[in-house]
Amino acid sequence: MTELPVVRLRFEAEVKQPLAIPYYGGSMLRGAFGHALRRLACMTRQRDCSGCPLVRSCPYTRLFAPPPPSDAPLHNLREVPPPYVIEAPAPGKREWQPGERFHFHMVLLGPALAELALVVEAWRRALAAGLGRNRSRLDLQQVYREADDGAPPQLLWQPGEYVETPKPMSIGELGEGQDGCLTLCLRTPLRLQQRGRILSPDMLDARTLLTALLRRHSLLSQFYGVSQAVDSAALAQQASQVSLHGQLYWSDWHRWSSRQRQKMGMGGLLGQITLQGQLTPFLQALHWGQYTHIGKNASFGLGHYHLQAAA
Structure with a gap:
C-alpha cells in the first residue's frame, strides 16, 4: 500500500474590514497565498521563476509550483501537482463584517509538512495584506490540525507562539x-x-x-x-x-x-x-x-x- 503523510489544517482569522469573496473563494485564497509565499521565500527577486538557479531548492517552488525532477519517469509532465490543497469556505456565505470569524482549510502532503512554519507565516502575511477586490484585512488567530478520528482539533499555532509540528495521518490508516x-x-x-x-x-x-x-x-x-x-x-x-x-x-x-x-x-x-x-x-x-x-x-x-x- 502507498504511504503518504497528510494533514488537514484549519485556519481561523478575525475580519478587520468588511470582506466580500467570490462564490467560491479557493482561487482567491490560492493567489493570495502564492503571492505572500513568493515575497517571503524568493531570494533572487527575479520576476519569473524559469531560469532561476535556485528553482529546485527554493521553498516557493517546492511548495507552490514544483518543477518535475529531471530524472523522474514523469519528467515530461507539463505540471507537477503541488503538495497542498486549499479548501475555501463552502459556497453560500460571501460577506463578513469586522469582528466576525473567517475560516478555511489547507491540506499538506508529504515533505510540505516540514514547511509548516513557513506556510503559517505566508498565510499570516497574506491575510494581513488583504483579501478580495477591496483588499480587506484579516488577522490570523489560530491554526489547528483537524483530527481524523473524531477527536477535538489540535492547536498548532497562535500569535506569539512557535508552530507545533503536527502528527500526520498516514494514507495507510485511511x-x-x-x-x-x-x-x-x-x-x-x-x-x-x-x-x-x-x-x-x-x-x-x-x-x-x-x-x-x-x-x-x-x-x-x-x-x-x-x-x-x-x-x-x-x-x-x-x-x-x-x-x-x-x-x-x-x-x-x-x-x-x-x-x-x-x-x-x-x-x-x-x-x-x-x-x-x-x-x-x-x-x-x-x-x-x-x-x-x-x-x-x-x-x-x-x-x-x-x-x-x-x-
Missing part, C-alpha cells in the same frame, strides 16, 4: 471502509476531462472516475510519498465492473484569471455519486481522495467530496 457500496457527496464542483472536454453528468462512469482518482493517487505518491508499482490496466478493467449511479447536476461559475486577464469557466458536477461493486482495490484511494480531491483545479479546492456508506 484505507479501511465498507466494501460493496459507497457514496461520494460532492462539496465543490468536480471537473473531470476527456479529450479536452469537461464531462457532463450523463458522461460520467465508474471507470472514468476511479481511474482519475488512481492517477492522482499515483502522481502525488511518486512525488511526495512512497509509491509501489500497480497494474494500471488490471485496475482499469476492475473499475469497468463497478456500477455508478449519479444524482448529479451541472454547477456553473467563473473565476478571474490575473495571469490571462479574463474570466475562466470553472463549472463542474455537484450532487452524489454511488459506486457499487468490488471496491476493495479502490478503497484506499477513495478514502485518501477526501483529503487530496480529484479532477482539474484540485489545488484550490475543486473536486472535494466526503464518503458515506450507501444505504
Whole structure:
C-alpha cells in the first residue's frame, strides 16, 4: 500500500474590514497565498521563476509550483501537482463584517509538512495584506490540525507562539471502509476531462472516475510519498465492473484569471455519486481522495467530496 503523510489544517482569522469573496473563494485564497509565499521565500527577486538557479531548492517552488525532477519517469509532465490543497469556505456565505470569524482549510502532503512554519507565516502575511477586490484585512488567530478520528482539533499555532509540528495521518490508516457500496457527496464542483472536454453528468462512469482518482493517487505518491508499482490496466478493467449511479447536476461559475486577464469557466458536477461493486482495490484511494480531491483545479479546492456508506 502507498504511504503518504497528510494533514488537514484549519485556519481561523478575525475580519478587520468588511470582506466580500467570490462564490467560491479557493482561487482567491490560492493567489493570495502564492503571492505572500513568493515575497517571503524568493531570494533572487527575479520576476519569473524559469531560469532561476535556485528553482529546485527554493521553498516557493517546492511548495507552490514544483518543477518535475529531471530524472523522474514523469519528467515530461507539463505540471507537477503541488503538495497542498486549499479548501475555501463552502459556497453560500460571501460577506463578513469586522469582528466576525473567517475560516478555511489547507491540506499538506508529504515533505510540505516540514514547511509548516513557513506556510503559517505566508498565510499570516497574506491575510494581513488583504483579501478580495477591496483588499480587506484579516488577522490570523489560530491554526489547528483537524483530527481524523473524531477527536477535538489540535492547536498548532497562535500569535506569539512557535508552530507545533503536527502528527500526520498516514494514507495507510485511511484505507479501511465498507466494501460493496459507497457514496461520494460532492462539496465543490468536480471537473473531470476527456479529450479536452469537461464531462457532463450523463458522461460520467465508474471507470472514468476511479481511474482519475488512481492517477492522482499515483502522481502525488511518486512525488511526495512512497509509491509501489500497480497494474494500471488490471485496475482499469476492475473499475469497468463497478456500477455508478449519479444524482448529479451541472454547477456553473467563473473565476478571474490575473495571469490571462479574463474570466475562466470553472463549472463542474455537484450532487452524489454511488459506486457499487468490488471496491476493495479502490478503497484506499477513495478514502485518501477526501483529503487530496480529484479532477482539474484540485489545488484550490475543486473536486472535494466526503464518503458515506450507501444505504
